[in-house]
Amino acid sequence: MAPTLPSGDQSSDQDNWDNGRLARKRQLLTEIVLRNRLTALVVDGDTTCRVLEQLLLRSYGVQTQGVDNGRDAVTLIASGVKFNLIIIDMILPILNGLEKATRQIRDMGVHCKMLGVTACSGESERQAFLAAGVDVFIEKPLDPEHLVPILRELDGQ
Amino acid sequence: MDFVNLLQRKFIDYSSSLHREGIVDDQFTQLRKLEDENSPHFVMEVASLFFEDCEKLINNMAIALEQKQGVDFKQIDECIHQLKGSSSSIGAMRVKNACIAFRSFSDGQNREGCLRCLQQLSHEYSLLKNKLQTLFRVSVASRCLYVCLVIFCRGNEHAEPFPDVLVFQLEKEIVAAGGSIPRVH
Numbered sequence: 001m002a003p004t005l006p007s008g009d010q011s012s013d014q015d016n017w018d019n020g021r022l023a024r025k026r027q028l029l030t031e032i033v034l035r036n037r038l039t040a041l042v043v044d045g046d047t048t049c050r051v052l053e054q055l056l057l058r059s060y061g062v063q064t065q066g067v068d069n070g071r072d073a074v075t076l077i078a079s080g081v082k083f084n085l086i087i088i089d090m091i092l093p094i095l096n097g098l099e100k101a102t103r104q105i106r107d108m109g110v111h112c113k114m115l116g117v118t119a120c121s122g123e124s125e126r127q128a129f130l131a132a133g134v135d136v137f138i139e140k141p142l143d144p145e146h147l148v149p150i151l152r153e154l155d156g157q
Numbered sequence: 158m159d160f161v162n163l164l165q166r167k168f169i170d171y172s173s174s175l176h177r178e179g180i181v182d183d184q185f186t187q188l189r190k191l192e193d194e195n196s197p198h199f200v201m202e203v204a205s206l207f208f209e210d211c212e213k214l215i216n217n218m219a220i221a222l223e224q225k226q227g228v229d230f231k232q233i234d235e236c237i238h239q240l241k242g243s244s245s246s247i248g249a250m251r252v253k254n255a256c257i258a259f260r261s262f263s264d265g266q267n268r269e270g271c272l273r274c275l276q277q278l279s280h281e282y283s284l285l286k287n288k289l290q291t292l293f294r295v296s297v298a299s300r301c302l303y304v305c306l307v308i309f310c311r312g313n314e315h316a317e318p319f320p321d322v323l324v325f326q327l328e329k330e331i332v333a334a335g336g337s338i339p340r341v342h
Contacts, residue, residue, distance in 0.1 A: 046246075052247065055199065056191065140241075141245045142246070
């Protein structure tokens with residue numbers, strides 16, 4: 001969320017200083033140079049979300065593939081393709097992201113990092129998604145402040 | 158170059174107004190930062206995808222709410238969920254907020270409330286589409302004007318030269334956006 005200035009026509013010097021520090025902190029959080037080649041699978045039934053999430057990952061140098069339903073995700077992984085990271089939505093066409101796709105992927109012995117990125121925001125949904133096997137629950141949108149620390153971890157930084 | 162600067166200033170002012178009015182939020186700004194020389198119009202292209210999906214979902218919800226034999230609130234819920242996700246991903250803040258309000262009436266299976274929310278959602282979507290299309294037009298116009306000036310200056314031996322690489326890139330962008338490059342003979 002962008003820093004907001006207090007109401008009034010003129011911001012104080014202190015406000016400008018605080019906003020500048022916050023902006024710089026956000027910039028540092030989102031800067032990353034990957035040392036290793038990372039791969040990611042994005043599983044999202046919505047085209048806009050899938051395209052944007054893949055683009056964000058690619059902007060950091062992550063090689064990505066995208067599928068628009070749970071069944072294709074399970075089939076792809078079952079074929080032996082390996083990923084460092086899987087980003088999966090909770091509600092998916094054909095094979096649901098929560099009960100079916102995530103559990104099946106984990107049941108296949110896949111231990112890579114899985115991010116549940118979803119429009120759902122309830123605590124019960126969060127708990128259910130974590131129980132199904134995702135490592136991190138993120139309410140959409142997927143943003144650099146959530147993604148970068150995870151990429152750093154995967155890159156061994 | 159004053160005209161280009163003026164147009165670019167208009168673009169910045171218009172873009173700021175979209176944030177002030179809550180039409181878009183910081184997520185939209187982050188997406189624009191991802192644009193580079195390889196994908197200079199990707200936000201416009203993704204916005205087009207979003208508009209298509211949004212219209213389809215709004216239409217589906219309208220049809221579902223008109224069913225005489227009973228409203229399929231599960232279908233409504235899935236549409237709202239999808240639209241909430243995509244609108245938040247592109248930074249369409251007011252559309253996202255309209256989805257959140259809509260969800261509460263859908264959860265309560267309140268048909269009248271859903272109809273009111275659908276109307277509000279349609280309004281917010283139309284506003285967003287109109288504003289973003291204007292923003293993209295101003296963006297393309299300023300680039301086009303810049304290239305026109307470059308081409309004009311090339312015909313004028315007293316003008317300062319522009320780097321060929323930059324001109325070529327701008328021409329590519331204009332053609333990709335559906336424009337044409339005026340030729341000065």
